[in-house]
Amino acid sequence: MSPNNPAALPSYDQIQQAAARIAPYAVLTPVLRSATLNALTGADLYFKCENLQRGGAFKFRGACNAVWSLDDERAARGVVTHSSGNHGNALALAAATRGIAAHVIVPDGAVRTKLEAIERAGAILHRCEATQAAREAKAEEVRLATGAELVHPYADTRVMAGQGTAALELLQQSGGLDALITPIGGGGLAAGTAIAAHGLAPQLALHGAEPEGADDAARSLAQGHRVGPFTAHTICDGLRTLIGESNFDALRMHRVQVATVSDEEVVVAMKLLWNELKLVVEPSSATVLAAVLKYPERFAGRRLGLVLSGGNVDLEALPW
Amino acid sequence: MSPNNPAALPSYDQIQQAAARIAPYAVLTPVLRSATLNALTGADLYFKCENLQRGGAFKFRGACNAVWSLDDERAARGVVTHSSGNHGNALALAAATRGIAAHVIVPDGAVRTKLEAIERAGAILHRCEATQAAREAKAEEVRLATGAELVHPYADTRVMAGQGTAALELLQQSGGLDALITPIGGGGLAAGTAIAAHGLAPQLALHGAEPEGADDAARSLAQGHRVGPFTAHTICDGLRTLIGESNFDALRMHRVQVATVSDEEVVVAMKLLWNELKLVVEPSSATVLAAVLKYPERFAGRRLGLVLSGGNVDLEALPW
Numbered sequence: 001m002s003p004n005n006p007a008a009l010p011s012y013d014q015i016q017q018a019a020a021r022i023a024p025y026a027v028l029t030p031v032l033r034s035a036t037l038n039a040l041t042g043a044d045l046y047f048k049c050e051n052l053q054r055g056g057a058f059k060f061r062g063a064c065n066a067v068w069s070l071d072d073e074r075a076a077r078g079v080v081t082h083s084s085g086n087h088g089n090a091l092a093l094a095a096a097t098r099g100i101a102a103h104v105i106v107p108d109g110a111v112r113t114k115l116e117a118i119e120r121a122g123a124i125l126h127r128c129e130a131t132q133a134a135r136e137a138k139a140e141e142v143r144l145a146t147g148a149e150l151v152h153p154y155a156d157t158r159v160m161a162g163q164g165t166a167a168l169e170l171l172q173q174s175g176g177l178d179a180l181i182t183p184i185g186g187g188g189l190a191a192g193t194a195i196a197a198h199g200l201a202p203q204l205a206l207h208g209a210e211p212e213g214a215d216d217a218a219r220s221l222a223q224g225h226r227v228g229p230f231t232a233h234t235i236c237d238g239l240r241t242l243i244g245e246s247n248f249d250a251l252r253m254h255r256v257q258v259a260t261v262s263d264e265e266v267v268v269a270m271k272l273l274w275n276e277l278k279l280v281v282e283p284s285s286a287t288v289l290a291a292v293l294k295y296p297e298r299f300a301g302r303r304l305g306l307v308l309s310g311g312n313v314d315l316e317a318l319p320w
Numbered sequence: 321m322s323p324n325n326p327a328a329l330p331s332y333d334q335i336q337q338a339a340a341r342i343a344p345y346a347v348l349t350p351v352l353r354s355a356t357l358n359a360l361t362g363a364d365l366y367f368k369c370e371n372l373q374r375g376g377a378f379k380f381r382g383a384c385n386a387v388w389s390l391d392d393e394r395a396a397r398g399v400v401t402h403s404s405g406n407h408g409n410a411l412a413l414a415a416a417t418r419g420i421a422a423h424v425i426v427p428d429g430a431v432r433t434k435l436e437a438i439e440r441a442g443a444i445l446h447r448c449e450a451t452q453a454a455r456e457a458k459a460e461e462v463r464l465a466t467g468a469e470l471v472h473p474y475a476d477t478r479v480m481a482g483q484g485t486a487a488l489e490l491l492q493q494s495g496g497l498d499a500l501i502t503p504i505g506g507g508g509l510a511a512g513t514a515i516a517a518h519g520l521a522p523q524l525a526l527h528g529a530e531p532e533g534a535d536d537a538a539r540s541l542a543q544g545h546r547v548g549p550f551t552a553h554t555i556c557d558g559l560r561t562l563i564g565e566s567n568f569d570a571l572r573m574h575r576v577q578v579a580t581v582s583d584e585e586v587v588v589a590m591k592l593l594w595n596e597l598k599l600v601v602e603p604s605s606a607t608v609l610a611a612v613l614k615y616p617e618r619f620a621g622r623r624l625g626l627v628l629s630g631g632n633v634d635l636e637a638l639p640w
Contacts, residue, residue: 030350032372052352056598278376278631280600311617315638 006245007152010161012199015102018161019168020067025064027098030168031173034276041292042300046177047273048170049195051281051311055121057168058309059090059153059230065162066151067094075100077147084110084118084136086238087153088311092123100151105138105149107131113314142279154188155244164192170305171200177300181207184217184258185239185310187247193307195253207298208251208319209260209287211266213237217243217251235319238284238310248265259291259298266290267320273308283319285309326565327472330481330509332519338385338481339488343415345384346392347373349486351493354596361612366494367593368486369506369600376511377558378486378629379410379473385482386471387414395420397467402455404430404438406558406630407473412441423468425458427451433634474506475564486510487557490625491520495611498622501527503629504537504578505559507567513627514574527618528571528578529607530585531556537563537571538578539619554584555639558604558630579611579619586610587639593628602640 010018032047050058067079078101081091088104095102102123105304107130119125128138143150166189171177182199184190190208197204210218213234220226225249232240242271243251251258261269266283268289273279288306292299330338332594352367370378389398398421401411408424415422422443426435427450439445447460465472469481486509491497500517504510512526516525530538533554540546546568552560561570571578581589589610593599608626612619 027352030369032373049350049600052350184506274635277370278600280635292556315594315600315635318635 007155007160009011009158009246009250010157010164010195012195013163014157015164015168015192015196015199019190021068022061022064022162022165025054025094026061026170028169029053031170032279036039036276038291042296044086044303045292046165046170046174046303046305047277048305048307049279051279051285051308053218055086055090055093055125056310056312057086057090058163058307059086061165062156062159062162062188063087063090063094063151063163064097066092066158067100068097070159071192074149077149078103079151080139080142081105081147081151081153082139083153084114086312087122088116089114089121091151092121094135095180101148103142103146104202106143112267114124118291122314125281137205141234148313154186154241154247160188160190160192160247164196164287166307167196168200170199170307174228174303174305176303177204177305179205179207179290179299180305180307181209182307183239183284183287184208184210184243185284186241187243187251189307189309190256191247191250194250194256206254206256208256208262209238210258210261210293211287212262214240215260217248218260220248221251236284236287238264238282241288257298259295261287261290261294265294269293271320279308280308280311280313282313285311327475327477328481329486329566329570330515332483332515334477335484335488335512335516335519338478339485341388342381342384342482342602343484345374345414345445346381348489349373351490352597352599356596357592357609363612364618364623365612366490366497366623366625367597368490368625368627369599371599371605371628375406375410375413376395376630376632377406377410378483379406379483380413382476382479382508383407383410383414383471383480384417384477386476387418387420388409389478390469393503394469396470398423399471400462400466401425401471401473401547402458403473404434404460406632408443409434409438409441411471412438416442421468423462423466425455425462427455459553474561474567479514480508480567482512483509483514486627487513487516488520490627491517494625496521496528496623497625499525499527499619500627501529501611501626501627503559503607504528504563504606505604506561507537507571508562509572509629510576511625512566514541514570514576518574519613520543524577526576527609527611528576530578531559531607532580532582534560535580537568539578540568541571541578556586556604556607558602559607579615579618581610581614585614589613591640599628600631600633600635601628602633605631609611611614
């Protein structure tokens with residue numbers, strides 16, 4: 001349906017170009033450290049705070065790169081996506097930086113506060129039924145009617161390239177790392193990170209974290225091929241997606257090792273991040289610290305970068 | 321009682337020395353920006369995130385400078401303070417960086433989670449009645465018994481010098497400012513900031529923010545002399561203190577203009593900081609944004625630095 005699905009993986013050069021393209025708009029997010037968390041894990045941890053990125057998530061990087069990759073004529077027709085989560089919000093914010101229209105397909109029953117944020121960012125909302133098929137059909141309908149460019153949340157070369165820019169920054173800010181870990185959902189962040197990291201540091205070990213209730217990447221790697229659609233059962237709302245086709249290829253090519261964690265372990269990690277770093281992150285983000293706590297044999301003694309992917313949680317409904 | 325009370329104000333040189341002294345231990349906290357908050361205030365805002373400082377507050381800077389200012393012989397006898405809030409915690413953490421004892425006087429009825437944090441940081445707790453007189457008497461008793469050095473939370477030259485280092489960083493990170501605003505409690509941060517800022521940029525305008533229920537600095541400036549003890553009525557638990565004597569002198573000498581805000585305005589600002597910057601800050605910290613929102617005529621059109629002083633709040637008891 002989309003010309004970008006399955007999407008070609010970006011090259012390291014494309015990630016570097018993305019970094020230059022988004023620099024005027026994206027936040028150079030800080031890297032934080034904690035002596036207490038280092039002691040607890042036996043590793044040397046560098047937390048890349050994408051929860052402090054514009055829109056509260058790394059998603060702004062990919063959306064912004066996609067928006068500013070368009071030539072003027074295509075840009076004038078706007079952009080469209082069928083994600084009502086962080087990517088929808090990010091695309092709305094990115095479109096606003098260029099003064100173009102953003103169409104966001106929102107399924108019935110989507111969280112009201114999220115929709116309000118997307119609307120505040122200036123997007124045009126299009127309602128549809130709450131199935132993946134209805135969302136994709138509606139996006140296609142809007143695309144045909146408006147000429148808007150589809151920007152897929154993860155199966156898009158430009159989006160993956162943008163997401164990879166966080167790893168470029170982290171490697172520079174930390175002064176070099178032995179290993180990196182990101183959460184894995186659709187795999188946009190994981191793929192971009194793998195290509196960016198190995199472009200700069202070919203020997204670096206790559207890790208991913210998944211909730212047990214959405215462990216399709218782990219199962220896919222174990223089976224040697226991508227598993228089919230599944231029903232997710234996890235509080236990690238950003239990671240309920242089936243990994244994309246080329247995103248999965250990137251995991252294999254770059255030998256990404258995936259650790260799975262329970263929702264309970266995620267909540268413990270969320271609390272630790274609040275107590276020790278004063279960061280409120282999404283459950284999806286806390287998977288990375290949960291994985292490091294759970295599998296010390298993989299991480300102890302290493303200089304490890306952790307991408308905290310986002311901070312869009314409802315403070316009145318924390319999972320503890 | 322203390323040799324540091326009333327304390328001499330630090331010089332600009334002493335603040336620069338403090339910056340070098342604490343650099344190995346303190347976090348170079350990030351400066352964040354928000355297009356939305358700029359639009360809302362008509363100013364160009366630079367938020368210095370001391371909520372992400374070690375111990376979750378700027379207090380670590382002053383405590384750390386005090387601890388590392390001691391010669392080995394005095395340091396070996398430890399340090400003592402009668403603050404059970406952020407300064408007590410900061411002094412415990414700072415003492416731990418030097419491997420020396422920290423004695424913290426804690427009044428009956430102090431918040432359990434705060435005491436646990438101070439204990440986790442390795443301090444020795446000494447209980448006393450919940451009056452200022454009892455706390456000071458107990459601190460003096462411990463000082464005489466142990467030879468520990470008293471480190472007052474704000475009426476201490478070394479502490480004020482340490483607190484001023486946040487402004488040095490902010491001015492460098494932002495590339496220059498027209499004005500700066502900090503919360504005002506005992507005045508350690510306000511005094512250190514004023515001296516540091518005017519050392520680097522003599523023309524810079526200085527502002528302070530106080531809750532209406534603890535507006536002793538505003539009243540003192542209006543009357544031309546420091547008012548007496550008062551009973552605070554505000555959710556800004558870090559700002560319930562009477563401003564120190566020399567701290568008040570610093571406000572006058574550096575022509576600090578103080579704005580007062582209501583607790584309701586503070587809560588609005590706290591929510592904005594969460595929604596727009598994904599930062600959970602203490603009510604005390606949110607006073608600065610509340611002041612900028614309330615008095616646009618003082619701030620609009622200016623490049624303004626705001627010190628977010630701390631983030632030690634109970635997520636389960638947010639004031640909304």
